[in-house]
Amino acid sequence: MPNTKDSTQDDPTIIVSDPTSASTPKAIDNITTSTSTMSPPENPQQAENLDDSSQVYMTGITLRLLILSVTLAVFLLLLDMSIIVTAIPQITTDFHSLVDIGWYGSAYNFSSAAFIPLAGRVYTSFKAKPTFICFLAVFALGSMICGLANSSNMLIAGRSLAGVGTSGLQNGAITMVSYAVPLQKRPLIIGVIMGIGQLGILLGPLLGGAITQYSTWRWCFYINLPALGVCVALLSFIRVPEKGRGRSTSGTRAESVIKMVLTQLDIPGFLMFAPAAIMFLLGLAFGGHEHPWNSATVIGLLIGGPALFIVFLIWERCQGDERAMFPLDMIAIREVWTSMLAGMFVIGAIVIIFAFYLPIYFQAVKGVSPFMSGLYVLPNIISSVICAMVSGVLASKLGYYVPWVVGSGALCAVAAGLVSTFGPDTPVAKWVGYQILLGARGAAFQMPMIAIQCVLPQDKLPVANALLIFAQTFGGAVFLTAAQVVFSSSLTTQLQDTGFSPARVQQIILAGANGIRQVATTERDLGLVVQAYSDSIDKVFYVGLAVSIGLFLSGWGMGWHDLRPKKSEGVLPESSSSGDEKTSSGRQEQAGGQV
Structure with a gap:
């Protein structure tokens, strides 16, 4: 067993577990390593x-x-x-x-x-x-x-x-x-x-x-x-x-750092990935705003980005998992790709969609100021924070993370369905209560990251984390664009169906959620516009319902791995630790030296 005396004497707050010790502190504030073999x-x-x-x-x-x-x-x-x-x-x-x-x-x-x-x-x-x-x-x-x-x-x-x-x-x-x-x-x-x-x-x-x-x-x-x-x-x-x-990088010569950058960071892959991602995201940003969806500019960006991304994936396959930014063998692991999907659904979709459109509902339909709309979504945010902390405590105690992802998806689906019933006359009790239920999404926030850490070695985690974070970011762009398309098309159609002229419809849309009461001057017009906004926002919440179901389904594939340390039936003899030391070689480094 490695000698830890010298490596820890200068910093009592960094500790090394001893497999033969008798007890371990229980408090969260005094987090230590497992003391059992x-x-x-x-x-x-x-x-x-x-x-x-x-x-x-x-x-x-x-x-x-x-x-x-x-x-x-x-x-x-x-x-x-x-x-x-x-x-x-x-x-x-x-x-x-x-x-x-x-x-x-x-x-x-x-x-x-x-x-x-x-x-x-x-x-x-x-x-x-x-x-x-x-x-x-x-x-x-x-x-x-x-x-x-x-x-x-x-x-x-x-x-x-x-x-x-x-x-x-x-x-x-x-x-x-x-x-x-x-x-x-x-x-x-x-x-x-x-x-x-x-x-x-x-x-x-x-x-x-x-x-x-x-x-x-x-x-x-x-x-x-x-x-x-x-x-x-x-x-x-x-x-x-x-x-x-x-x-x-401390103490290394500049040429060594440069060599490491050139050999370890997959710069050619980055030079293919970055323009591919930007082209696709630009296509989503331009579509329906700067250019029509069927314009040559948007179509070219939406086709060119994925085409270059395919070339990038071919390059990554040739690179091998040791140097690739997108290790395909890693992504093929079930727990990894399902965690990427779950992260994309909960962070990239559920959080983003409701964070954008709940304030729009309160401003346009309820007629409150932007500041008050921020206060009105507090039940949703506070509930989400509490759920994230509670699920973290219970996952640590009980050892499993899948139930929190699946349960979060199920509750979010129910909540999204209830939120989609919001209208001009929805009482306070309902829009507060439904938002609290929607906060169940917080129970799944950290679980995709935990699932990945259960199946990958430590030296692979930074790349795996990057894959998960990119899935969240990319999912946010895609689903927010989808929500915007649903909202814009529904609002335009409903305003036209009420008898407003095309010019009048465009004026109302350009006024924004907080300006409709300035352009809709009569009580009749205001009622029609508010109802059109309400119905269109409800359709956006249907997108939230769909991605909540996606979260529920993806959670089942994230693996039922027990997070708790597994105790052996007896204390291993000291000679048995040599195999563990060999397995753990390269992982016993602490800040300042080797254990």
């Missing part, structure tokens, strides 16, 4: 993750600092996606750039989506904490450029750079947590990160509106700088255990 897992791929007898983990104050830092980073990531929404009108006025309105959000999303797989390769090749800090620095630089922008083009460039920075934040957060705590404890920790992080989506428009009204829109971006500084400061006080194949 693990029985061999049935699936060979699980061996590296489930045999924790030689792992180095964090506990105490340093673990809390890590959780606080990565939670704040994920919160800022999601906040930055939505805070600009209410600032865009003032930005377009200052820069006289109404034609660029779509690029302020798209530039951020496109660059983030394009760099997510590359970020997975970066975390595989370099140590997690310094890599995470580098992504934070890029995010901060992009935010600073946005705040200092003196032209629309400069703002778009800053948003693109910020998107590159955020492409590695969620992956880095999950990767460091997987290094810092044992598998059994991860559902709770990741649930806290994802649950609290999603508050950024809700608070973004509220903060953006308040900042723009009482100060300047530039603080929508400057606000990231001190917060990101706090993240870096917190991380500077802790050492994160490093496992797997991560390599440190």
Whole structure:
């Protein structure tokens, strides 16, 4: 058994489990490693993750600092996606750039989506904490450029750079947590990160509106700088255990780093993947807005993107799983591809669709202000956060994650069906109660990440996390576009069926959800417009119902793996540990040295 005395004496908050020890602290606040000898897992791929007898983990104050830092980073990531929404009108006025309105959000999303797989390769090749800090620095630089922008083009460039920075934040957060705590404890920790992080989506428009009204829109971006500084400061006080194949860049010569970048990061694959992803996302963004869906521009983008993606997949097959950004053999594992589907449905579809269209319902149909619409969706957000935390605790205690995914899908399907009955006269009790039920989606937030960690070795997790995060991002773009098509076509049809002229219909649509009461001047017209909005939004919620069913079905394929340590019937003799040491070679590294 490896000698741990010297490797831990300088940092009492990083501990190494002893397979022969008698007891283990139970409290969540004092997360430690399993003290029991693990029985061999049935699936060979699980061996590296489930045999924790030689792992180095964090506990105490340093673990809390890590959780606080990565939670704040994920919160800022999601906040930055939505805070600009209410600032865009003032930005377009200052820069006289109404034609660029779509690029302020798209530039951020496109660059983030394009760099997510590359970020997975970066975390595989370099140590997690310094890599995470580098992504934070890029995010901060992009935010600073946005705040200092003196032209629309400069703002778009800053948003693109910020998107590159955020492409590695969620992956880095999950990767460091997987290094810092044992598998059994991860559902709770990741649930806290994802649950609290999603508050950024809700608070973004509220903060953006308040900042723009009482100060300047530039603080929508400057606000990231001190917060990101706090993240870096917190991380500077802790050492994160490093496992797997991560390599440190500290002390290496520049030419060695360059060689590693060229040989490990699949740069040719990235140069094919990035334009393929951007072309397809541009086609979705342009369709029905800048260009008709049947225009040559949109059709060319929607065909060219997938065609180039096929070429990219052929290249990835030739690369092999060790160097590929999209390892096809990894994706073929049932738990991996079903987890990608589940993540796409719950984060990329259910969260995004209802986060966008519930406020529209309250503004257009109920006639409340944007600020009040944000308050009205609080039951949904609070319920989701609570469900994420509760499911994390119970998954850690009971050992299984599939029931929470399946149950979340079933409850979300019921809730989406109930929410689709919303109308102009829906009472408070119903729209509050139905939103609370819809918050059951939170129970599934972290489970796809946990499922992947059950079947893959530690050195594969950064790439697997990147696949999952890309599925969420890509799914969000696709399903949000689908929802927008359903909403726009339904609203146009219903307004035309009420007898409004084409010019009048266009005027009502351009007024937006918060402006229909200014263009619909008579009580009759307002009633017709409100009803058309209500019916169209209800049809969007049918899309939410469909993806909830998809979440329910995909959850069954994520594997019934027990997260709890498996105790052997007796204590293994000391000589038996040699095999475990051999199996765990390369995984006993902690920050600062070898165990």
